[in-house]
Amino acid sequence: MKKWIPIATGLATGLLAATVFFADFSPGDRNEAIAESSKNKTNAEKVYVPFGEKDEYYLFASGGHSGQMFIYGVPSMRHIRTVPVFSPDSATGYGFDKHSKEMMGGFTWGDLHHPAFSETNGDYDGKYMFATDVGNSRAAVMNLETFTVKDIIDVPNTSGPHCAAFVTENTEYMFLPTRFAVPIGREYAPLDDYSEKYRGVMSAVTFDEKKEKLNIAYQVALPPWSYDLSDAGKKVSKDWAVMTTYNTEEATTNLEINASQADRDFIVLFNWKELEQMVKDGKYDEVTGQKMIFPEKHKGGMYLVPVAKSPHGVDVTPDGKHFIASGKLAPSMTVFSFEKAFKAIENKEFAGERNGIPIIKYESVMEKEVNPENALGPLHTQFDEQGMAYTTMFISSEIVKWDPKTGETLDRVPVQYSPGHSVAAEGDTVAPDGKYLIALNKIAKDSYLSVGPSHPESMQLIDLRGDKMEVIQSAPVNPEPHYAQMIKADKIKTITVYPKDEKNPDAVYSQEETRIERKGNEVHVYGIAMRSKFIFDAKAERPDQIEVKKGDKVFIHLTNIDFDQDITHGFAINGYDLNIEVQPGQTNTVEFTADKAGTFPIYCTNFCSALHQEMTGYFLVKP
Amino acid sequence: MAGKKLSILSSGLIAGAAVLIGSSLFFPWWGMEFFAPQYPEGLNIIVYPDKLEGEIDIVNGLNHYIGMKGFSEENFPELTYLKYLIGGLALLTLITAVLRRKKVLYFLIGLFSIGGLLGVWDLRRWLHDFGTDLSPTAPIKVDPFVPPIIGENTLANFITNSYLGTGSFLVLAAFILILIPLWKDR
Numbered sequence: 001m002k003k004w005i006p007i008a009t010g011l012a013t014g015l016l017a018a019t020v021f022f023a024d025f026s027p028g029d030r031n032e033a034i035a036e037s038s039k040n041k042t043n044a045e046k047v048y049v050p051f052g053e054k055d056e057y058y059l060f061a062s063g064g065h066s067g068q069m070f071i072y073g074v075p076s077m078r079h080i081r082t083v084p085v086f087s088p089d090s091a092t093g094y095g096f097d098k099h100s101k102e103m104m105g106g107f108t109w110g111d112l113h114h115p116a117f118s119e120t121n122g123d124y125d126g127k128y129m130f131a132t133d134v135g136n137s138r139a140a141v142m143n144l145e146t147f148t149v150k151d152i153i154d155v156p157n158t159s160g161p162h163c164a165a166f167v168t169e170n171t172e173y174m175f176l177p178t179r180f181a182v183p184i185g186r187e188y189a190p191l192d193d194y195s196e197k198y199r200g201v202m203s204a205v206t207f208d209e210k211k212e213k214l215n216i217a218y219q220v221a222l223p224p225w226s227y228d229l230s231d232a233g234k235k236v237s238k239d240w241a242v243m244t245t246y247n248t249e250e251a252t253t254n255l256e257i258n259a260s261q262a263d264r265d266f267i268v269l270f271n272w273k274e275l276e277q278m279v280k281d282g283k284y285d286e287v288t289g290q291k292m293i294f295p296e297k298h299k300g301g302m303y304l305v306p307v308a309k310s311p312h313g314v315d316v317t318p319d320g321k322h323f324i325a326s327g328k329l330a331p332s333m334t335v336f337s338f339e340k341a342f343k344a345i346e347n348k349e350f351a352g353e354r355n356g357i358p359i360i361k362y363e364s365v366m367e368k369e370v371n372p373e374n375a376l377g378p379l380h381t382q383f384d385e386q387g388m389a390y391t392t393m394f395i396s397s398e399i400v401k402w403d404p405k406t407g408e409t410l411d412r413v414p415v416q417y418s419p420g421h422s423v424a425a426e427g428d429t430v431a432p433d434g435k436y437l438i439a440l441n442k443i444a445k446d447s448y449l450s451v452g453p454s455h456p457e458s459m460q461l462i463d464l465r466g467d468k469m470e471v472i473q474s475a476p477v478n479p480e481p482h483y484a485q486m487i488k489a490d491k492i493k494t495i496t497v498y499p500k501d502e503k504n505p506d507a508v509y510s511q512e513e514t515r516i517e518r519k520g521n522e523v524h525v526y527g528i529a530m531r532s533k534f535i536f537d538a539k540a541e542r543p544d545q546i547e548v549k550k551g552d553k554v555f556i557h558l559t560n561i562d563f564d565q566d567i568t569h570g571f572a573i574n575g576y577d578l579n580i581e582v583q584p585g586q587t588n589t590v591e592f593t594a595d596k597a598g599t600f601p602i603y604c605t606n607f608c609s610a611l612h613q614e615m616t617g618y619f620l621v622k623p
Numbered sequence: 624m625a626g627k628k629l630s631i632l633s634s635g636l637i638a639g640a641a642v643l644i645g646s647s648l649f650f651p652w653w654g655m656e657f658f659a660p661q662y663p664e665g666l667n668i669i670v671y672p673d674k675l676e677g678e679i680d681i682v683n684g685l686n687h688y689i690g691m692k693g694f695s696e697e698n699f700p701e702l703t704y705l706k707y708l709i710g711g712l713a714l715l716t717l718i719t720a721v722l723r724r725k726k727v728l729y730f731l732i733g734l735f736s737i738g739g740l741l742g743v744w745d746l747r748r749w750l751h752d753f754g755t756d757l758s759p760t761a762p763i764k765v766d767p768f769v770p771p772i773i774g775e776n777t778l779a780n781f782i783t784n785s786y787l788g789t790g791s792f793l794v795l796a797a798f799i800l801i802l803i804p805l806w807k808d809r
């Protein structure tokens with residue numbers, strides 16, 4: 001009787017301890033029950049993402065001349081965020097704080113074309129997004145942990161990098177070619193000297209991931225033509241890249257007519273490894289501070305491939321073996337073979353040269369011409385997981401699905417209207433997902449509630465999973481959905497709060513450390529924002545006021561000490577044209593001269609709490 | 624003589640209790656979880672014998688609206704010496720196991736009980752202090768309140784849940800273990 005008591009109690013105690021240590025009380029996988037039965041779903045169900053669930057893909061759509069990048073979820077097509085890149089944005093304070101203002105370099109707008117993800121082994125790695133500015137010839141990089149722009153550079157000599165950015169298989173380079181030929185250094189030269197003095201410079205831009213800085217490695221002084229679209233090779237063609245060019249007529253006026261005369265224009269085929277080696281070997285000239293390869297002087301690595309006139313798109317197939325180009329005024333797409341091109345180069349099957357660059361014979365590299373009946377204005381091609389091609393037809397307003405191997409037309413679907421580009425899920429990688437394609441339409445008349453003479457543009461989601469392509473959703477969008485990239489959502493790993501950076505001399509992480517330091521006519525404020533107040537100097541009688549003298553140079557370093565998801569604060573000075581943002585944990589700086597005397601209220605612009613309205617202070621400027 | 628000496632089994636149980644007490648130092652003893660519509664994932668205050676863990680800054684940030692003092696390790700002097708008290712108790716328990724003397728065991732049980740009660744009293748004192756000594760200038764006025772040591776409490780938009788941590792369970796288990804010899808060797 002006595003003996004079982006300690007044994008039982010011991011067991012019970014052990015059990016108690018074991019339960020505390022090892023028991024798993026976490027709930028089961030609630031997604032288990034969600035199965036795919038897309039065939040029986042209506043279109044509405046196919047795009048419906050219930051609250052609490054998230055989209056399968058991120059869509060990064062270029063914002064064209066808004067200078068911004070639009071982020072959507074696919075398949076819901078819900079607009080999630082606008083990320084300012086080349087244009088100031090008061091919603092996020094972009095272009096007002098020190099870092100973004102410096103990056104803007106005095107420009108107030110940009111024309112964002114062709115976003116491109118960083119890649120590892122030809123697949124999106126979800127780390128960075130690159131973009132270029134046709135309006136002011138710049139390149140930018142966005143960090144995908146925070147969806148903020150980290151660096152913007154001016155790209156001299158390259159004017160209007162329209163077909164950029166396209167990145168090589170391991171993000172070694174992104175190339176920025178010129179759309180508008182200009183003299184080197186943009187110096188004055190009469191248009192009569194166009195063929196001699198003008199150039200279509202292409203820039204090879206590198207990205208230093210550690211420093212998050214863009215750089216120009218070298219440039220190539222291509223002939224004074226317009227370079228339109230481009231793509232980097234993959235796998236067997238990974239050292240190569242292709243881009244289309246028009247106005248090989250070198251017309252200088254009324255291009256609509258004068259650049260549409262020649263029956264054939266070119267694809268520029270180049271080996272960037274070879275160009276890289278040429279630069280290493282000193283085969284370049286130093287021009288405007290850049291290492292520039294002049295094809296007529298430094299031979300090698302570059303070839304021209306004749307293509308149907310005024311081409312737009314050129315896209316490399318996922319296996320890297322072919323590239324497909326289409327003349328935007330011609331009815332057909334042409335499949336070219338990299339292997340054939342390599343052989344032709346080896347055997348020197350050239351039909352002369354232009355500006356020192358050998359022209360490969362069309363017949364030596366062309367594999368087939370594909371001409372779906374009445375399909376007009378082929379612009380741009382994307383691919384699915386089986387390597388099938390989807391080409392946008394600008395003039396006949398449709399997407400044509402076809403087999404690059406046989407040239408057979410497989411399916412066609414009308415879109416409303418005039419698609420420029422399209423984007424398939426990871427459709428320009430070595431491993432496209434299939435599933436979805438989005439047509440980026442230029443014209444949306446009749447489609448949505450009217451907003452006056454200027455209509456929105458539109459994007460249409462096409463389901464690729466069934467036997468027939470099907471448009472399952474249409475969304476009006478801001479100008480201009482020029483090009484987009486679609487990435488699997490789980491590849492992107494965002495952070496929710498900026499980690500403390502104890503080494504940042506501008507950061508203050510506690511109220512007691514806040515202070516205002518004066519050095520001559522400089523005023524340095526080390527302040528904090530927290531729910532729901534500003535503290536600029538904890539020891540002052542009024543910790544939320546900043547007083548300076550007219551003409552003082554003011555530096556406000558503001559740290560958001562709410563290390564709490566989604567608690568962003570803003571900082572605006574009423575009447576002073578200033579507004580910045582501090583995200584959770586972030587330290588941001590605004591720098592300006594107090595050139596107006598007077599009384600200027602300070603307030604938090606980003607709604608943060610029930611007492612957000614009270615989150616204010618005063619900026620006093622003594623005359 | 625034999626009647627006064629604890630059996631080998633009892634000595635083993637007490638030694639086991641010493642190990643449990645010692646290991647409790649590495650586990651949280653008490654915690655409080657806060658839920659609100661905006662915080663469905665919950666915010667935590669987790670109390671170890673020598674430190675605080677969890678989303679303390681966020682909880683403090685929110686608590687300042689009702690004028691509650693901020694939680695911080697500096698505010699709780701106990702955290703600097705509690706681990707020595709617990710370590711000492713583990714050592715005493717081990718000594719009891721080695722000595723195998725009933726008298727020492729009675730003393731240990733007495734000490735254990737008093738220590739435990741003091742601990743509970745201290746925790747309640749703090750809860751009372753934080754819940755009732757609210758700043759009179761706080762933007763949101765709430766009635767003074769005392770959260771329970773174990774169980775649910777509702778305050779404004781927050782539902783709080785106080786619970787014992789692994790460390791407390793280990794010590795409870797240790798207490799059961801040192802009580803067993805009272806039966807066994809009676």
Ligand SMILES: [Cu+2]
Pocket residue numbers: 530531532568569570604605606607608609612615
């Ligand atoms: Cu705020």
